[in-house]
Amino acid sequence: xxxxxxxxxxxxxxxDTGGGRGPFERxxxxxxxxAAFRRLAAKxxxxxxxxxxxxxxRLTHSLEVAQIGREMGARLGCDPDVxxxxxxxxxxxHPPFGHNGEAALDDLAASCGGFEGNAQTLRVLTRLEAKxxxxxxxxxxxxxxxxxxxxxxxxxxxxxxxVYADDLPVFEWLRVAAPEPERRCLEAQVMDWADDVAYSVxxxxxxxxxxxxxxxxxxxxxDERAAVCRAAAETYSxxxxxxxxxxxxxxxxxxxxxxxxxxxxxxxxxxxxxxxTSVLTxxxxxxxxxxxxxxxxxxxxxxxxxxxxxxxxxRARCALLKGIALRYVMRRPGAHERYERQRxxxxxxxxxxxxxxxxxxxxxxxxxxxxxxxxxxxxRVVIDQVASLTDPAAVDWHHRLTR
Numbered sequence: 001x002x003x004x005x006x007x008x009x010x011x012x013x014x015x016d017t018g019g020g021r022g023p024f025e026r027x028x029x030x031x032x033x034x035a036a037f038r039r040l041a042a043k044x045x046x047x048x049x050x051x052x053x054x055x056x057x058r059l060t061h062s063l064e065v066a067q068i069g070r071e072m073g074a075r076l077g078c079d080p081d082v083x084x085x086x087x088x089x090x091x092x093x094h095p096p097f098g099h100n101g102e103a104a105l106d107d108l109a110a111s112c113g114g115f116e117g118n119a120q121t122l123r124v125l126t127r128l129e130a131k132x133x134x135x136x137x138x139x140x141x142x143x144x145x146x147x148x149x150x151x152x153x154x155x156x157x158x159x160x161x162x163v164y165a166d167d168l169p170v171f172e173w174l175r176v177a178a179p180e181p182e183r184r185c186l187e188a189q190v191m192d193w194a195d196d197v198a199y200s201v202x203x204x205x206x207x208x209x210x211x212x213x214x215x216x217x218x219x220x221x222x223d224e225r226a227a228v229c230r231a232a233a234e235t236y237s238x239x240x241x242x243x244x245x246x247x248x249x250x251x252x253x254x255x256x257x258x259x260x261x262x263x264x265x266x267x268x269x270x271x272x273x274x275x276x277t278s279v280l281t282x283x284x285x286x287x288x289x290x291x292x293x294x295x296x297x298x299x300x301x302x303x304x305x306x307x308x309x310x311x312x313x314x315r316a317r318c319a320l321l322k323g324i325a326l327r328y329v330m331r332r333p334g335a336h337e338r339y340e341r342q343r344x345x346x347x348x349x350x351x352x353x354x355x356x357x358x359x360x361x362x363x364x365x366x367x368x369x370x371x372x373x374x375x376x377x378x379x380r381v382v383i384d385q386v387a388s389l390t391d392p393a394a395v396d397w398h399h400r401l402t403r
Contacts, residue, residue, distance in 0.1 A: 004177065005142035005303070009126065009170055010135040024081035027143040030131060031085055036092045036124050037062070042390035043091075044098040058091050058098075061198060065090060068285060069194035075289050076308075077300025078187050085139065086146035086191035092129075093120025095387040096394035097342040104343040108350045109383045112376035118149050118162045120387055126170045128384060130364070135170075142303070144174040146187035149195075151175060166380070179304055186301055189308035197284045200318045203325035205277045208263050209270070213328045216261045219252050232323025239316055244323075247316045256280070280321070287314045345398045346386060352401045353382045360401060361385050 006023040015026075031037055040059035066087030073083030094117045095101040105115035125136050125144060132138035145151075150162035151171075163171040178185070184192070207213035218224050225248055229241035237244060251257065256279040259272040291309040292301065357378065358366035362385060369381040389397060 006140050008132075008135070008138045008140055009173060010132050010138050012132070012138065022081070023140050024079055024085065024143060027085045027137075027139045028081050028088065030137045030139065031088045031092075034092075034129050034131070034137060036129050036388070037088065039388070039390050040091060040094075042392055043094060043096060044101075044391055058094055061202065062088055062091050064198045064202065065191065065194045068198055068281065069191045072194060072285050072289060073187060073190045076186070076190065076292060076302075076306075078190060078302045079142070082142050082146050082302075083187050083190050083194075085143040086187055087194055089125060089143075089147050090121060090149065090191055090195060091117070092124045093117045093122070093387065095120070096346065096389050096391045097339075100339045100342050101346055101394075104346045105350075105383055105387060108347060109379065112380045112383070113164050113166075114154055115383060115387070116150075116154070116161050118160065119154075119164050119167070120384075121147060122163055122171065123167055123384070126167065128388070141174050141176070142185075142187070144170075145177070145185050146191060148175070148184065148188050149192050151178070151184055151188075152182050164380075166377075177304065183304065185303050186306050186308060187303070193284075193288055193308055193310060196318050197281055200321035200325070201277050201280045201284070203329065204321050205273055207325055207329040208260055208273055209265070210329075212332055213324060215252075215257065215263065218324070219258070219261055225249070225252070228320065228323045228327055231327045232319045235326060236322045237316060237319035239312075239319075244316055244320060247313060248320050251317055251320060254279075280317075284314055284318060287311050345394055348402050349394060349398045350382055350386055353385065354379065356401070357382055 008023075037059070040062055041057055043058040066084050069087040070080045070084040074080045095105050095115070097104075099117075102115065102117050109115040122144070123136075125139055125147065127134075127136050129136045148162050148171075150160045152158070152161055153163050153165065153168065154161040175181075204213060208215060214224070218228065225245065226241065229244040229248055232244055233239060233241040256272075256276045260269065260276055263269045263273060288308060288310045291311050292306060295309045296306040353360050358369040361369055361381070365381055365385040368384075369378050372378040372381055386394065
């Protein structure tokens with residue numbers, strides 16, 4: 001590791017509880033024991049949290065990202081605990097209702113710098129979560145850097161960003177080892193690819209199990225395949241639809257996918273579906289490890305010693321899986337009306353809290369609101385409050401405060 005990687009924003013006295021636990025193991029424990037992590041259990045991944053015990057939430061997704069990332073990072077020579085922390089923490093800033101909620105809060109927070117789930121994650125880790133006063137969980141520099149998927153502030157033409165203006169001091173501190181301003185450390189790249197792998201594969205798994213993804217129709221119907229390629233090209237891949245088409249054909253010809261073409265929910269079918277997710281995850285991870293090793297050699301790779309290499313065809317397959325989930329799950333009939341209702345809940349909730357603050361806020365946010373110097377800063381506190389809520393809590397707060 002680079003000198004200073006184990007430093008914390010607020011220095012802490014040495015701590016020895018036995019067992020020789022290192023600083024990055026402590027980071028992992030801090031995330032696992034945080035309230036923000038527990039709340040992920042009731043936050044939407046793709047399907048509304050709590051609607052089906054089979055389906056994933058942000059919590060189960062984060063655990064899966066951490067497991068995939070930890071193993072991939074270990075094979076490359078990264079510190080596995082650093083990658084594990086990044087996987088566990090990467091979605092802590094996501095608000096109620098998934099990406100739909102994120103878009104709604106971004107509109108509502110326009111006058112205080114907008115809203116972005118990754119920037120909010122940094123805010124949770126370094127400011128909002130209660131562990132060390134004024135420093136959030138006070139994680140090490142290396143662990144915080146590993147969570148930065150988008151290590152830059154908001155700017156025109158970029159939808160994603162990783163830090164709000166008032167969090168720049170800690171951001172600049174944690175990024176001090178970066179050789180280039182926007183270069184991500186290897187651990188962040190591993191976490192990001194683990195995230196892509198997990199949600200592309202698992203969203204399709206959940207969609208097949210839920211009866212939304214018609215695998216047989218995809219295999220048999222050229223128009224359906226073309227529609228998936230267009231969806232993937234428009235949203236997830238730099239490749240045009242005609243380039244993605246043969247990649248999708250190869251993917252659908254895979255015996256592991258053919259085995260779930262007529263999925264009926266039986267025990268045998270569920271085993272085949274789990275086999276598909278295992279095969280795809282293993283291939284996506286192995287391809288990235290092998291390509292990175294081929295580019296950078298066999299020694300331990302960590303921090304800024306290398307960049308993750310993912311073959312283009314593997315990225316295309318991942319994008320196509322996302323395109324399948326987009327077409328058949330996120331855009332399924334009735335989804336638009338549900339998204340509109342969710343946005344209305346958050347819009348009305350922010351409005352009523354702006355009007356009633358600080359009385360309507362939790363005590364910690366009320367104190368921060370009182371100390372805020374101006375209206376944009378006070379709005380940011382309200383946004384922080386709403387973003388912290390779970391899906392059912394947001395609905396409950398809305399019902400209680402607007403009736």
